[in-house]
Amino acid sequence: MGINIYYYESKIECQCCQKKSTTYKVRPNRYKVVDQDTDFMPIYDGLNPMLYEVAVCPHCGYAYHKSMVRTFGPFMEFVREIYIKPLQKPMSICQERTLDDAIASFKLAYLVAKASMEESLVMANIAIKIAWLYRLKEEKKLEIHYLRSARDFYGQAFASNKEGEERIHFLYAELSLRIGETEEAKKGFSHLISGRDVSDKYKKLARNRWEDYKYNTAKKEKNVNEG
Incomplete structure (x- = not known):
């Protein structure tokens, strides 16, 4: 063989x-x-x-x-x-x-x-x-069902995990966005963007992701109105 x-x-x-x-x-x-x-x-x-x-x-x-x-x-x-x-x-x-x-x-x-x-x-x-x-x-x-489960578990992991904390915060915000909980996502991204001790990498990731979301949402609304 x-x-x-x-x-x-x-x-x-x-x-x-x-x-x-x-x-x-x-x-x-x-x-x-x-x-x-x-x-x-x-x-x-x-x-x-x-x-x-x-x-x-x-x-x-x-x-x-x-x-x-x-x-x-x-x-x-x-x-x-x-x-x-x-x-x-x-x-x-x-x-x-x-x-x-x-x-x-x-x-x-x-x-x-x-x-x-x-x-x-x-x-x-x-x-x-x-x-x-x-x-x-x-x-x-x-997919959404398990993204929601993951988001909730990441939320529980905030307090107990210092290693990779920025990644957990980002994923919490990102998954909130993906499951349609926009306000929760906004709070999560804002925490990273304005956080004093947050690394440049995650500040940039959060800022870019939130700006992309706002741009794409505005574009969709414009297309709907024009249609």
Whole structure:
């Protein structure tokens, strides 16, 4: 059997059932980030490695993402009780994945993270990736649903997270804008634009994003009036 030029097999040992398996990962030379959306969703040329971020155990169904930290002792007992036991049949998605497979894998990780009471920031980062996958699938309603979940978790993460705080504030404002909560978005962007300790990078990002929004909104209104 020849070498797969698109994927390599990553060996995993399940932290829940301790059984071993392999799962596909995209080879680094098979993708390149060429752009990103305003909420930092990377846009790839080539394959999308995000589809393979979550490892799902084919034996017990446990789903693991590298951002998870509560993967030991009492937290695993919660996962077994709340997540593993009700699971009817483990998914076998260790090889090439569709968008639907990737969405399922992240939703499983979301349930595991919830069962093990992961921090709000972990929950937010998983929720936003589910939203991104629905964006790629062009399912707007479900994208908005998970953007709202992510926005709310980022809001909860403000007080507990100093690392990457500017990024969290920006995403809170950006996602508020995307789900149609304009006043909340305005407050969030204003906080970054006028904040004394905010870096130039995030001041500029916030200012540009809010100005673009106002310009595009005015343009739409003008077109409607002229039409």
